[in-house]
Amino acid sequence: MKEKKKISYMEKKMSRQYFLMVLPGLVIFTIGLIVPLVLAVRYSFTSWDGMSAEKPFVAFQNYVDLIKDPEFRNAWWFTLRFTIWNTIIQNVVALLFAVALDSGIKAQKVYRTVLFVPCLISALVVGFVWLKMFSNVLPALNEALGTNINFLLFGEKRTVLRGLLIANNWQWIGYWMLIYLAGLQSVPGDLHEAAKVDGAGPVSRFINVTLPMLAPAITICVVGITTGSLKVYDLLVSSTKGGPGRASTSVIYQTYTTAINGRQYGYGCAMSVTLVLVLLMVAMIQVKGLKKKEVQV
Numbered sequence: 001m002k003e004k005k006k007i008s009y010m011e012k013k014m015s016r017q018y019f020l021m022v023l024p025g026l027v028i029f030t031i032g033l034i035v036p037l038v039l040a041v042r043y044s045f046t047s048w049d050g051m052s053a054e055k056p057f058v059a060f061q062n063y064v065d066l067i068k069d070p071e072f073r074n075a076w077w078f079t080l081r082f083t084i085w086n087t088i089i090q091n092v093v094a095l096l097f098a099v100a101l102d103s104g105i106k107a108q109k110v111y112r113t114v115l116f117v118p119c120l121i122s123a124l125v126v127g128f129v130w131l132k133m134f135s136n137v138l139p140a141l142n143e144a145l146g147t148n149i150n151f152l153l154f155g156e157k158r159t160v161l162r163g164l165l166i167a168n169n170w171q172w173i174g175y176w177m178l179i180y181l182a183g184l185q186s187v188p189g190d191l192h193e194a195a196k197v198d199g200a201g202p203v204s205r206f207i208n209v210t211l212p213m214l215a216p217a218i219t220i221c222v223v224g225i226t227t228g229s230l231k232v233y234d235l236l237v238s239s240t241k242g243g244p245g246r247a248s249t250s251v252i253y254q255t256y257t258t259a260i261n262g263r264q265y266g267y268g269c270a271m272s273v274t275l276v277l278v279l280l281m282v283a284m285i286q287v288k289g290l291k292k293k294e295v296q297v
Contacts, residue, residue, distance in 0.1 A: 037276065043269040050265030062270035072271065074246055075254035078161070082250070083229035085165055090225050091218070094173050098180035099206075112181070115174035123171065127238030130154075130167040154240050157247040164248060168235060172228075176221045183217030184210065219290040223283055230279055251275050 044062055048055040066072050097115060101108050118126070131154060138151035150156075153163030187210055195205045233252040236242055242249035242257070249257075251271065259268025 040269045040272050040276075043266050044273045046266040047264075048266040049263045050259065051263070055266070058266070062267050063274070065267065066270055066274060071246065071249075072251075072254060075249045075251045078248060079230060079232070079250045081161060082164065082168075082232060083226055085161070086168060086229040087222060087225045089165065089169055090173055090176055091221055093169065094176035094221065095180050095214075097173065097177045098184055101177070101181055102184040112174075112178070115177055117174070118171045119175040121171065123234040124238045126167055126171045127235045127240075130163065130170075131239045134163055155244060157244055160240055160244065160248045164232075164235065164240065167239065168229075168232070172225070176225065179217050179221055180214065183214045187213045215290065219287065222290060223286050226286060227279055227283055230275070230282070 043055065045057060045059060046055040047058045047062075101112060105111070121129075134151050134153050135155070138149075142149050142151055150159070153159040153166070191209050191213070192205055195209050200208065231252055232250045233256070236248055236250060236253050240248040242253050252275065255268050255271040255275070258271060259265050262268075
């Protein structure tokens with residue numbers, strides 16, 4: 001009995017210590033995320049302009065208006081295309097780079113550093129850099145070489161998505177590459193040796209041995225890239241400002257311009273709540289679907 005009491009006392013003491021260690025993070029999480037989210041949900045049922053003391057209650061009218069709003073639909077259309085292309089390109093290219101680095105090429109550390117550095121740069125700076133590249137540097141090089149390549153990607157509706165994908169992929173491919181590289185290096189060599197003995201070639205070993213073992217890394221990368229792309233904002237601020245026209249206006253950019261510039265705070269909150277719900281739904285579906293692959297492994 002005494003031993004059980006001692007164990008129970010120690011468990012309670014350790015639980016208390018763990019709680020105290022986690023408490024600062026919980027406070028920051030609550031103040032920085034939960035409270036603003038609750039307020040956003042509350043204001044989304046009002047027609048508040050963000051300034052006046054009165055917050056007229058309009059029930060679900062803001063959400064009804066969102067369904068009819070062509071600008072909001074346009075923002076979602078751009079955001080979805082940007083997200084789908086980003087998720088495909090970044091995962092495929094990052095995995096290819098990781099496989100190349102894991103193959104034992106020379107100067108691996110140099111390549112790894114060069115590819116990773118762009119993700120340390122602010123997206124605002126990245127947008128500005130690529131704006132200058134597409135509008136000044138590359139056209140000047142084009143003229144010097146006497147070629148006729150259209151580098152003004154941010155200046156036309158049909159090419160602006162392509163330009164933003166180039167900028168975003170340049171920034172983040174190195175980051176996701178390191179996650180895939182860590183996954184590749186954690187694959188037991190015995191599995192590859194056993195597959196070789198069974199007569200499996202390089203492609204067969206990659207598909208049947210390596211890819212299943214990369215399931216956790218794939219989950220992290222797919223969910224991370226998808227949610228990050230759905231939230232794109234700062235890249236647009238310093239490069240296209242949602243243009244030309246509204247061709248590169250994302251949901252968050254539309255939310256900001258509606259709430260802050262348009263003084264429709266309640267309507268903007270409804271937009272942000274909609275985005276949060278979509279983010280949660282997409283993340284849950286992806287994690288649940290990809291986790292099944294991990295269980296099978």
